[in-house]
Amino acid sequence: MSATITSWLVHYAKLRALALALVTSFVVFAPYESWAADSKASKYYEDALVRYEKKDITGAIIQLKNALQIDKNMLPVQMLLGKALLQNGDVVAAEVALTEALRLGVNRAEVVVPLGQAFMAQGKHKLIFEQQQFNLAGLPSGVQLQLLLLRAAASADLGDVRGAMKAVDEARAIDPKLAAVWLAEIPIRIRSRQFGEAGAAAERALALTPDSAEAWYQKGSVAHVSGDLASTLSAYDRAIKLDATHVEARVARAGLYLDLGRQPDATKDVEELKRIAPNEPRASYLQALLAERDNKPELASKALKDLVGLIDPVPIDFxxxxxxxxxxxxxxxxxxxxxxxxxxxxxxxxxxxxxxxxxxxxxxxxxxxxxxxxxxxxxxTYLKSNPADGQAMTLLGSALMSKGQHARATALMQQALKTKDAPEFRTVLGLSLIRSGQASHGMAELEAAYKKDPRQTQAGAALVGLYLRSGQAAKAVAVAEGLVKQQASNASFFNLLGLANGQAGNLAGAKAAFEQAVKLDSGLISPKINLARLDITNKAYDAAAIRLAAILKADEKNTEAIFEMATLSDRLGQAAETQRWLEKANDLSGPKEVRWGLALSDFHLRNGRPGPALEAAKQVSGKAPDDLSVLLAYAKAQLASGNSTGAKSTLASATRVADYNPGLQLQIAALQLTAQNVPGAAYSLEKALSSQPDFLPAMALMTEVELRQAEPAKAEKRARDIVAKNPKRAIGHSLLGDVALARGQTPVALDAYRRAHQLEPSTETLLRLFRTLASQDGGKPAVQLAEQWMKAHPKDARTQRALADAHARGGNFLLARASYENLLRITPDDGEALNNLANVLLRLKDPGAVRIAELAVTKNPNNPNAIDTLGWAQFQGGQTDRALQLLRDARLRDPGNPEIRYHLAVVLAQTGRKTEAREELEAALTSGVVFESSADAAVLMKAVK
Structure with missing residues (x-):
């Protein structure tokens, strides 16, 4: 072990990343499933929190695990456990706990930094840039700053110096007076040998925090690599005097002592290192060097064995x-x-x-x-970097396709067709074109092959599938019938006929064809699954379950049957079972199969779980990044997760893939509007209207877009054009009402909305009129309109909801109560209505608020507003412990909600945790968000100071 390597080693200690040095201060707070648990779990948590605050990390971990023994789904417990494990060095377990907290619904602002630290400690740096939860958009500025410093450290480790400095600069723009934003620059500059800039950053950090051991250590590291050993030693001495447990300063000073020949001093530092950090491998290495210099090979060997004993068990990826x-x-x-x-x-x-x-x-x-x-x-390695190597493309025809070389197969078949126009050549050409993404050209070749020779059944079968996917059911039936006539004993062709009949609406014919397929070949699974689908369609759920169970008994990994089990569970209202089946299908899916992942993402979205929906969509995106259905699912999940920037980019790709299909472009435009990308929506609608100028839904949405673009004249012209072309439709008049409202012409808008409602009396036209009347005469005309409508349409949930909300806004809580109760008779599983009713009952001081709030949370267990309502109702009912548990959970799910933070502060103050209460109140009052209890919050702030 040469002195050169030793010197480099000690110097390189200064170039470490700052990932685990970031200090976070998250308030840790519990999910619905735990609320019914023994209160002992909550007490374990509160005790763990106190221990954590007192730096008793081991004791905190024990208490948190005790809580999880009672209820593993306690969100605050998982969050605090992740942080405690991270501080204890158990980074894998920390990642598990923090990921579980995300699954349970923690707001990502609470978890991104510690989760990023856990990733970096495992060598998973790239995930910090790849995973959606680390997107800066939507995070509070303080969390953005910490995440940027984490990104800087990760970029530096990955060798991206420019990216590292960019992240540091962005963090500094948030708060240039924070020493950490200057300290983060130093190792990056040293790595680039920009010692002057590194020294300047160290001085800025010291000016901000003159008594910081880390800042003095960093100053010493700059002097060390610059060769100023006197200044280096002075800075290291100062750092250790300020913090005797500063490991990096000890390692660096011991190495410097060795370089200077001061072995007794080096020995003292190494001995102290072994005391304060017994598992520090660099201390063992320095011990080996000292033993070698003392000519003690056995001691040197022992120290090296100690070193490898510390590092070898750590996975090399870490x-x-x-x-x-x-x-x-x-x-x-x-x-x-x-x-x-x-x-x-x-x-x-x-x-x-x-x-x-x-x-x-x-x-x-x-x-x-x-x-x-x-x-x-x-x-x-070379071949992985050059996947299009020509030597790999030597197989012919179907052999090429079986190897996935479809472009080469296409070229070969095109060459073959120059010598002979054989239908079998066109069949292979058509199939290769389809598999390489050129469906329209492939269909043309298959149609030519089948027309010339109906015995080309491979072409015919492929055509049936293409016709079904493109909605041409009649053509599919015709070809399928031709196939079964040719081969009356072919079960697969009867299965195709069943599919074609089903899409054509001939369910009886579909069932007969599927049953014939099963009769011909009892081992063929597809017609059995299709019969189960028919059973589900016809609500014959027991029959469907029997069919699917039989299939899975024979093949437990059949993803088609598994998915249908999920569909059946969903129809039966069994959410947990639905999720389990979908996850199983997705886990078993092949590298190119996206259907089950898309279904899982949609399921999570429908159940208010944007995080898991995004993860599922991201997974399928990796399989088929240019698939339109995948792009749309990914965009929806991004929007639900609050990542409008990412959704805009995804939708831009979708617009390109959708080409000029008006229906698809309309769908994309609507999503672009949700993402607040008005120009993007306009572009998609222009593509839709360029191929179908009279496409009414696109014309209507374009009118809305023009209003958003502050172009009322264009919007009015388009609305009048719609009226002219569709004089008996309400939509044109509704749009004219929108234009008038945008111009502040309320009477004109009312006339237009009345006209629309006269032409097409519907919930949609009524609600437009209702919303405008709500601003007239204290809202009385709107209420009268809705009440009259409800007499004739007692099942109209949307109007009933609007009426109930109007009563609540107006302070008419008795009427609001009656209206919400009426709404719940129409939609008994409406979690939002239950939550609103609970709030109304709280205003009326009705003790029944607790029961209704509990029902609301049962329907929406991850909704922070519902959890907050239940917590506040429990507090009002004197159940302080349970209220605290609930409100901690709600705050953790939605830390940007000042009303929730105020409610939590009230309970914390009453239980004597004034410091926590003050922190919550300060966050609420400085959020910049107007909230109902702001005056009460200000009064409470004075009381807890």
Whole structure:
């Protein structure tokens, strides 16, 4: 172990990432499932929180695990456990706990930084840039700053110096007076050998925090690499005086002492290192160096064995971005004569530090061995980087397709057709074109082949599928009937006929065809599944369950049957079972199968779980990034997760893929409006209208877009054009009402809305009129209109909801109560209506508010507003402990809601936790959001100061 390597090693200690040095201060707070649990779980949590605040991390972890033994779904427990495990160095378990907190509904602002730290500690740096939860958009500025510093450290480790400095600059723009934004720059500058800039950053940090041990250590690190050893030693001394447990300063000073020949001083630092950080591998390495210099080879060998004993158990992926540890272990194994193990670490190290002295050791290892596998490995690496290598495209026809080389198959068949126009050539050509994404051209070739030779049943079967996918059911039936006439014993062709009949609306014919397919081939699964689908359609749920159970008994991994089980469970209202079946289907899906992932994402969206929906959509996006259905599902999940920026980008890709299909472009435009991308919506609608100028839904939406673009004249012209072309439709008049309202012409708008409602009396036209009348005469005309409508349409839930909301806004709580109760007779499972009713009952001081709030949470267990209502109702009812548990959970799910934070503060203040209460009130009052209890919050703030 040469002095050169030792010096480099000690200097490189300054270049570590700051991932685990970021200080976070999350308030940790519980899910609905735990509310019915023994109160002992909540007490365990509260005790753990106190222990955590007192730095008793081990004790906190024990109490949190005790709580989880009672209820594993307590959100605050999982969150605090993740943080505690992270501080305790158990980063894998920390990731598990933090991920579970995300699944249970924690607001991502609470978890992104500690989860990012856990990822970086495992070498999963890239996930911080790839996973959606680390998107800066929508995060509070303080969390953005911490996440940016985390990104800076990750970028530096990945070798992206420009990206690292960009992240530091963005963090500094948020708060330039925070020392951390200057300290983060120093290791990046050192790595780029920009010592002047590094020194300037160190001085700025010290000016902000003159008594910071970290700042003095960083100043010393700059002096160390610059060769100013006197200043280096002075800075390290100051850092250790300020914090005797500063490991990095101890390591660096011990190394410097070794370089200076001050072995007794180095020995003292190493001994202290072993005391304060007994598992620090660099201390063992320094021990080995000292033993070697003292000519004590046995002690040196023991120290090296201690070192590899510390690093070897750590998965190499955890330390791939910790080059110092990679090199240390490589050097130690080399020193112990374990060349193969040394190579494993030095090869990974070499990728990021190719000019270090350790390169010579790796070269010696390569020279000492002879292996042809290396040549093979290089070749495989090259081929992975060049997947379009021409040598791989030598197979013909269907063999090429079976290998996935569809472009080559197409070229070969086109060449073959130049010599002979054979239908079998066109069949292969058509199939290859379809599989390479050119469906329209492929269909044309298949139609030509089948027309010329109806015996080309492969072409016919493919055509049936294409016709079904494009909605041409009549054509599909005709071809399928031709196929079964040719081959009356072919069960697959009868299955195709059943599918075609089903899409054509001939359910009896579909059932007969499927049953014939099963009769011909009892081992064919597709017609059995299709019969189960018919059963579900006809609400014959028991029959469907029997069919599907029989299929899964024979093949438990049949994803088609598994998905239909999910469909059946969904129809029966069994949400947990539905999710279980969908997840199982998705887990078993192939590398190109996206259907089950899309279904899982849609299921999560329908059940108010945007995070899991986004993860499912992201997974299928990796399989088929240009598939339109995937793009649309991904965009919907992004929107539900609050990532409008990402949704805009995804929808831009969808617009390109959808080409000029008016229906698809209309759908994309509507999503663009949800993403607040008005120009993007306009572009999609222009494409839709360019192919179908009179497409009414697109014309109507374009009118709305023009209003949003502050172009009322264009909007009015388009609305009048719609009226002219559709004089008996309400939509044109409704749009004219929208234009008038945008111009502030309320009487004109009312006339237009009345006209629309006269032409087409519907909920839609009524609600437009209702909303406008709500601003007239205290809202009385609107209420009268809705009440009259409800007499004739007692099942109209939307109007009943609008009426109830109007009563509540007007302070007419008795009428609001009656209206919400009427609404719940129409929609008894309406969680929002239950929550609103509970709030009304609270205003009326009705003790029944608790029961209604509990029902609301049962319907929407992840909704922070519903949880808050229940918590507040429990508090009003004197159930303080339960209220605290609920309100902590609600606050954790929606930390940006000042009303929730105020409610939590009230309970915290009453239970004596005034510091926490003050923090919650400060966050609520400085949020910039107007909330109902702001005056009460200000009064309470004075009381807890």
């Amino acid at each position: 330390i791939r971005y910790r080059p110092q540890l990679l090199m240390l272990n490589g050097l130690a194994h080399f020193g112990l004569g374990e060349r193969e193990k040394a190579k494993q670490y030095l090869e990974v190290f070499q990728k990021s530090q190719s000019n270090s002295p350790a390169s010579k050791l790796l070269a010696q290892i390569y020279l000492g061995e002879s292996s042809i596998d290396r040549a093979i490995e290089v070749l495989e």
